[in-house]
Amino acid sequence: MEARFPKLSVEKEFAQVTSRAETAGKTDQQALHAVLSKPENRYLARQICWVLSIQGLETYILLPRDPVDISQLLGAIRPTPSPDDIDVVVGLRGPIAPPEFCNGLMVPIVMFDQIYSFDREALIKSIPKPEKIDAKEFRPAAEELFDRIIQMTDNAGAMDEHRALNYLAVRYPTVYATAAAAFGRSSSLTAIDVRPSLLSSVRKIVEVIFCFTSRQTDVTEKFFCRVDVTEEFPFLVTKMSPYYDR
Structure with missing residues (x-):
């Protein structure tokens, strides 16, 4: 500012x-x-x-x-x-x-x-650490995911996909726990996709999909949540869960 x-x-x-x-x-x-x-x-x-x-x-x-x-x-x-x-x-x-x-x-x-x-430090410190993940592992994971989101190309917060991602980055700690758990399984964050949800009808809902690929087997597992971006204030529709390609 x-x-x-x-x-x-x-x-x-x-x-x-x-x-x-x-x-x-x-x-x-x-x-x-x-x-x-x-x-x-x-x-x-x-x-x-x-x-x-x-x-x-x-x-x-x-x-x-x-x-x-x-x-x-x-x-x-x-x-x-x-x-x-x-x-x-x-x-x-x-x-x-x-x-x-x-x-x-x-x-x-x-x-x-x-x-x-x-500031970035205050945000990372405020994210609740999952019980099963060591603090030394969780903090780098949270930092990397946050940086990946805010540095996405042309993320000016104007498009629905960016509004959903920005909302998750500051309001939904589970995305950081999901990333940390995947890193703990020796997987890499290979993609973050946002696409319109089939639930969209009257309201505008998007699915945010996080893709993690095993560094040993090259197998990709996906997790997703749904965010409503119809109006000024986005909100979570469904919590993080495994995603299966249709």
């Missing part, structure tokens, strides 16, 4: 406010966080353009559906940012921003309802 000044006047106003604040010894990012975090400076936070980048690419401009939720944006601005910082945004994608909206940046606008801000 990045805060930008959409207009010169907003940038100058921020500079004036900063000049009156105690910022000695602070980096630019720390000074930005300190100034915008003060309640009396919320008017500046509402004027700023908030940009979400994915894999280094400017992808969305964020707007709160409710003005009160500006605090969620402020919470995403870390005093000391790290490459492992993660922001999960839940909202509705709107039109492309006009050039004057954010200093010439023309990307889709997202009206958000929720923002979850955390």
Whole structure:
């Protein structure tokens, strides 16, 4: 998440406010966080353009559906940012921003309802460890699966398959237990497939299939769960279970 000044006047106003604040010894990012975090400076936070980048690419401009939720944006601005910082945004994608909206940046606008801000380390630590799997084995397995999901090509959270995967990555710990158990059987994660479910009729449901191939026998076993992606908030339809090709 990045805060930008959409207009010169907003940038100058921020500079004036900063000049009156105690910022000695602070980096630019720390000074930005300190100034915008003060309640009396919320008017500046509402004027700023908030940009979400994915894999280094400017992808969305964020707007709160409710003005009160500006605090969620402020919470995403870390005093000391790290490459492992993660922001999960839940909202509705709107039109492309006009050039004057954010200093010439023309990307889709997202009206958000929720923002979850955390770092990779905190997420991995929060995943419940299965009783039968050693912690030294579970942590690397969880890290690898999480990285595989977020680094999938063109995963900007706009397609149904990516929305389902992103939901599972942060809301369904069983996917990590499944991967860890497969690695423990000396299998490799060879594919993650997402396809429409036969259960889809009125609602849009997808099947997320995890494929693990034995390193000794080259036999592939598959596990899957179903996720409903009809509306803004995805949810689990069926729990993880073995998958058999039709």
